[in-house]
Amino acid sequence: MHVLLVEDDPLVANGIVVGLKLHGLTIDHVDTASLADAALATSYFDVCILDLGLPDEDGMTLLRRWRDEGHSLPVLILTARDALNHRVEGLLGGADDYLIKPFNLDELQARLHVLTRRAAGRSTDCIHHGELKFCQSTGRVWLAGEPVALARRELSLLRALLQNSQAILSTGQLCDSVYGYEQNVESNAINVHIYHLRRKLGNNIVETVRGLGYRLGPAEKVEEQ
């Protein structure tokens, strides 16, 4: 899951980035509204954590503008403003969830999963895809009832594919989902992760669409060799 964090306080932002990375999420952090605009324009995000007290623009104004521009990205407002009217205003202003600082990292993570799940139109945490079962919040994967151990990047890749099961995803989109803004990503890094996924979940789990990108395929039990 690719998360955009818009937060101006460096200490809090750093905590969220490190914490969510430990939870296996891909997260990019910006500290101003203008940078958030730029990030949204250039990459694909699954969910956004938005602080309201930004130095250059109020978070609510930014959110309303996004909604007016037609961005349907799920947004969780994370703020110190706890008054009822702020919460109501936030939710009515286009936010999908509202969490008050100080918060619990586990709860934040769970809420982010709920938001992406709902955005994808599902009501349970676990995705079933043929023989494959993938539980988002815990990051556990089963194939035909057997647990499969996947690395963090592989989980991100699988999550991106499962969440867009009908769509063809380009290498760039997959890169966004797996690495975020991380620098120094080797050009064949995604291919390496796809190779590992195919090895663990069957050769057809990732279909290559020539010239366009990749698509989710059927999951099959891999025979031990």
Added chain:
Amino acid sequence: MTLRLRLLLIIGVSLTALWALVATWMLVDTRLSLRDALDNRLAASARMVAGLVSQFPEPGDLVTAGNKPLDVVARDGVACEVSLLRSEVTIETVARTAGSPDLRHAATGYGTHVYGGQRWRTYVLRQGDIQIATADSIEVRETLVRELILSAGLPFVIALFGSLVVLWFGISHGLAPLERIRALLAARRSGDDSPLPEVKAPAELRPLLQTIEQLLERLQAAIVRERRFTDNAAHELRTPLTGVKTHIQVARLASQRQDEGATLEAALVNADEGVRQLQNILQRLLELARLDAESMEVESSDPVDAAQAAIEALEIVHGHVARQVRVLGVEASRPVRAARPLLVAALQNLIDNAIRYAPSTTPVIVRIEPRDDGMLGISVVDEGPGMNEKERSQAVTRFWRGNPKKPGYGLGLSIVNAIALRHGGVLELLERKGGGLEARLVLPLAEDIEALSFP
């Protein structure tokens, strides 16, 4: 009492009283006029009869014709009696109207007499040995007055009551704009910050309406200020707390994973940084609370040389910033009555703000100048972005930050302001000519404080 009842009572009672007074006056006047008119009629009748009697060649013959007086039937209320004066005591009635009382012994001129249980108004005219007496029954006269009062007074009373009823409706109608305004205010929900909608109101109510509007605006502004304050306070206090909490959770997560020792270490360092920030804010809040609690008593400390304090404050700030800060007017500096650590802290805050907000290439100047009013002004002048009028009015509010991007807690100017007030001084925020801010701390001079305290 309702306004309507009050108005009705005031106008109604005064109207009734005034008209009652007028009515009484008219009544008395009418009675007098009527009496005069009827008296004149009596006298005229008497003179007419006297004229007739004088035509007789010998009035004494009238009596000889018969020993009984001649009764003349008269229709209206006037009684008339013609008598012959035989001597001073013997008066013989010659002729009279039927039903006339015995008027032989009535005094000459006008008089009022009671004859046979009835009161009469009499007029007696003597002409030679002939006495002509005319009389009106007072009862008949009273009846006449009563009829007059009734015919004129009844419409008057009806008109009075009618005008009271009209008054009631008139007042109701006149008060309608008030009712409209009341309904308008009653319909407002709490927290509604829209201006009052246009309402039809007469010119007299416009000022009231304007006052209400201004009051609502002031109230709204106060609420907004209060809300902003709590929002800012919540933000400033919760942010470092959030940092601490988040990093502790990160540390816990990291401790459960392998190969995350560095992450754990970093998280603990960050949590520590959050605690330090929180500690700083609490420290400043406590300082403010202490200043507030003792703000009533003027600090009676030793005279402090303002220039010395300024230089001391500079040394503290200069410890970690290499920046050109100049102190002007050292020679003009005089002792001020202020607690030394507080004065140094105030100046340190002002210099610190100037250094943080103004570009690093511009100079910061501390200017000391005595004033005519027994005060000393210590100005910290920078060439930074300055403040507009609105910002200057808000700047001493706790947790107000000129620029959220700059580090700080929004408490510095609040503290300086509290220190100034505590010493009977004031913090002035002025616009520097050519851009920038001049923050001027004005404190009473030490030698004048006795005169200030005991005038």
